[in-house]
Amino acid sequence: MPQHHKALSYVAAIKHHLHAHNQSLSDVQFMLTLKRITHASPTIFLSNETNMMRKPFVILGLTVALLTACDHKEHTEQQLAKLEVTTPLRKDTAITKEYVCQIHAFRHIELRSLEKGYLQNIYVDEGQTVNKGQAMFKIMPNLYEVDLQKAKAEAEMVNIEYQNTKALAEKNIVSKNELALAKAKLDKAHAEVRMADTHLGFTNINAPFNGVMDHLNVRVGSLVDEGELLTTISDISKMWVYFNVPEAEYLDYKASKEMQSNVNVKLKMANGDVFEHAGVIETIEADFDNKTGNIEFRATFPNPERILRHGGTGNILMTVPYKNAMIIPQKATFEILDKSYVYVVDKDNKLQQKLITIAAELPHLFIVNGLQDTDKVLLEGLRKVHNGQQIAVNFKSPEKVISELKFHAE
Numbered sequence: 001m002p003q004h005h006k007a008l009s010y011v012a013a014i015k016h017h018l019h020a021h022n023q024s025l026s027d028v029q030f031m032l033t034l035k036r037i038t039h040a041s042p043t044i045f046l047s048n049e050t051n052m053m054r055k056p057f058v059i060l061g062l063t064v065a066l067l068t069a070c071d072h073k074e075h076t077e078q079q080l081a082k083l084e085v086t087t088p089l090r091k092d093t094a095i096t097k098e099y100v101c102q103i104h105a106f107r108h109i110e111l112r113s114l115e116k117g118y119l120q121n122i123y124v125d126e127g128q129t130v131n132k133g134q135a136m137f138k139i140m141p142n143l144y145e146v147d148l149q150k151a152k153a154e155a156e157m158v159n160i161e162y163q164n165t166k167a168l169a170e171k172n173i174v175s176k177n178e179l180a181l182a183k184a185k186l187d188k189a190h191a192e193v194r195m196a197d198t199h200l201g202f203t204n205i206n207a208p209f210n211g212v213m214d215h216l217n218v219r220v221g222s223l224v225d226e227g228e229l230l231t232t233i234s235d236i237s238k239m240w241v242y243f244n245v246p247e248a249e250y251l252d253y254k255a256s257k258e259m260q261s262n263v264n265v266k267l268k269m270a271n272g273d274v275f276e277h278a279g280v281i282e283t284i285e286a287d288f289d290n291k292t293g294n295i296e297f298r299a300t301f302p303n304p305e306r307i308l309r310h311g312g313t314g315n316i317l318m319t320v321p322y323k324n325a326m327i328i329p330q331k332a333t334f335e336i337l338d339k340s341y342v343y344v345v346d347k348d349n350k351l352q353q354k355l356i357t358i359a360a361e362l363p364h365l366f367i368v369n370g371l372q373d374t375d376k377v378l379l380e381g382l383r384k385v386h387n388g389q390q391i392a393v394n395f396k397s398p399e400k401v402i403s404e405l406k407f408h409a410e
Contacts, residue, residue: 107235155189
């Protein structure tokens with residue numbers, strides 16, 4: 001069989017092989033490959049018997065080259081598989097941050113005895129609501145009643161002496177100095193009467209304001225010393241709630257224009273329910289805690305139903321606004337040595353690893369810094385790609401990406 005007929009047979013066999021394996025090359029690719037191997041035009045190769053005789057193995061090389069070209073084409077298509085990318089979304093948003101808090105009564109004091117003596121009566125019970133001026137305790141007053149009577153008697157005696165001295169002074173029998181001395185003694189006696197009366201009054205212990213009393217530390221008949229703790233009383237008409245804020249968040253708070261006036265916050269109680277009344281941040285402590293780097297805030301909450309009690313715990317919910325925030329899906333990020341990165345697709349569709357900082361967290365989203373609005377961020381296959389790898393881009397708008405995230409979350 002002539003050599004060029006053999007060549008045509010090999011070409012036919014190659015095409016049959018490609019068809020049997022569902023592989024194909026375009027006519028242009030086929031002819032260019034053929035030309036590259038033979039270093040001659042496809043027409044000459046097929047018709048020139050002399051060239052065929054000089055290259056007895058060219059047909060075998062053609063077969064290998066064509067099959068390799070098919071495999072290379074499939075490998076390239078797999079390597080450049082389309083991956084989903086998007087751009088950051090710019091949007092005004094807000095973050096709700098939680099801070100562990102301690103709940104304190106607006107007024108919380110210790111009720112102590114001002115006098116020593118036996119406790120004669122207790123007029124209230126533990127946990128009772130008391131009104132300002134209401135009688136709560138009584139210390140046996142006998143000793144103080146006697147002291148008052150004694151002081152009054154002495155004052156009466158000094159008053160008589162003063163009146164006599166005054167009458168003599170009017171007749172110029174005694175000097176004015178003696179009259180002044182008698183007047184001073186009388187004033188002293190009256191002061192001792194008032195003091196004795198005050199001590200007697202201290203045997204009656206009344207509520208200093210409206211509030212709720214705590215447990216009793218004494219019982220009827222107990223001998224109490226001066227200054228001994230009887231109970232505590234709390235004014236819970238409104239509550240002071242204290243919580244610690246890190247220094248960086250404190251600086252953001254002070255820098256935000258929305259935070260210049262009193263900021264409303266909410267209180268999540270220990271059972272997980274949110275307290276129905278909003279509170280207001282009123283004060284910030286003067287100094288940072290050197291051990292923790294935190295500073296203490298105080299929020300005031302109305303408590304008309306008396307639900308909150310002194311010593312309770314919970315979490316403050318504070319909404320922090322972010323103007324024109326840059327938002328990306330959380331799944332687009334990865335960490336290396338406690339630093340956060342994303343893959344950004346450059347103009348040649350190659351991946352470039354880029355460092356970012358996470359400013360805040362939303363459900364399935366991050367508010368970040370370190371990206372441009374036009375950066376194309378890789379969303380899928382982050383563990384299967386590497387820096388500098390070329391990909392095919394399947395772009396999705398950030399609005400669509402975020403809507404799909406919310407849909408899957410629901």
